[in-house]
Amino acid sequence: MKHITLLLFLLLPNLASANKLTRVSIPERDLLNLEFERQAALIVERLGSGDIVGNGGGLIEQNFMSAYYNIQSAIQVCLNSYGCVDTEQERLLLREINQVYIEKINQERPILFVSEDIAGDFFKSEDDQTARIAKTGFSPETKIFVNLEEATLIANNVPAMLGILVHELGHQAGVASHSFLDQLGAKVRNLWEDNLSIYRIEMKREKLDVQLFASELNYTTSKIQYTYKDETKSINPLIFNKIECRDDEIVYGFNLSNGHWDRPVQLKSRSRLRLNFWIDIYCQAIDGEIRSEQRDLSLTFNFNSFNRNRPILRTIRARIN
Structure with a gap:
């Protein structure tokens, strides 16, 4: 030993x-x-x-x-x-x-x-x-x-x-x-x-951060995740589940742009935040050709809010129009 x-002492400084x-x-x-x-x-x-x-x-x-x-x-x-x-x-x-x-x-x-x-x-x-x-x-x-x-x-x-x-x-x-x-x-x-955009909104001293990496290079799929109350999760699977291509195609990926928040909806015990994007959907045919389709994506964050307590995130829903 x-x-x-x-020998490590001799090697490491030089390396x-x-x-x-x-x-x-x-x-x-x-x-x-x-x-x-x-x-x-x-x-x-x-x-x-x-x-x-x-x-x-x-x-x-x-x-x-x-x-x-x-x-x-x-x-x-x-x-x-x-x-x-x-x-x-x-x-x-x-x-x-x-x-x-x-x-x-x-x-x-x-x-x-x-x-x-x-x-x-x-x-x-x-x-x-x-x-x-x-x-x-x-x-x-x-x-x-x-x-x-x-x-x-x-x-x-x-x-x-x-x-x-x-x-x-x-x-x-x-x-x-x-x-x-x-x-x-x-x-x-x-x-x-x-290529990173951060969409931040605050509710009763709690911050919701949505981080988006988006690049149109070679149909690179955007990477989107949220952070709330020290928890980080990807939203990509939720979006992929909503994307549909033709019967003879497979979903290749998507790109998001032009993100913006709607005005928050606040009720007595519930609140809702909606983040909207333009979405370019990439569909690949059997011969390898990739077709793009322009649609709109909305991500809805639903919270429980009890009086003055900090909101609890209940669900996230994705919708493509």
Whole structure:
């Protein structure tokens, strides 16, 4: 173990400070993964089975998982956008990261969330004692560990989480240089932010946020979710259930634009909020041709409101006209 630790001290400062893309050789990767898994096993042991089962219930955890499940969309939009990445090296690495994500599809709990009292110095390194938000190994089978205390700074910032996850998946692809992955993650993050709209409305001191990522590039499906009372959920399945194409077609996707709130409807014990969009529906025929259809979408949020108590969200309904 002393030999492993000594070699890690020699390797990591050079790898972490590299300004260009630096890959870890297979022997180095095996050694680094061995040390990472040793540290990770101690964390998992401290968590205990009960904490692992409940891992991921808070707002930070929900938003990180939302970002994780949007990785492929973010990468594809970046690859299809002029100016997102500048070099073929960056393009190739984004494709590698996408492949790493695919390899991890069946992995149970790809992300584990850990408080610093359990993690100890896990999120620190010998050359930098500043605690990191996330840490992982150098192969797809390793997990991504997220520092809950540091992540509070970006609790509602899904684009920032996307950038961090691109960075960590880049490590799992075998890339060592932090600076190169920071730059790549920032480019993916910035493009997502440029195409992100947030529709916020407040009811009795409770905020309802609807976040929409929409891009018309190559019929990319919009990603829409809401956050209310520290709970984040996707609205995409609700919309897909309402979309209908012709009998000889399948639903390929949709794009949303021109979002706007109706005036709230307030009754004695109930209230209603309606958010409207233009929706472009993409239908794919058997021969692969994609046809678009322009319609209107309304999302209705129904609340129970008892006197002065804060509203309770009852249902969300989607309607396409």
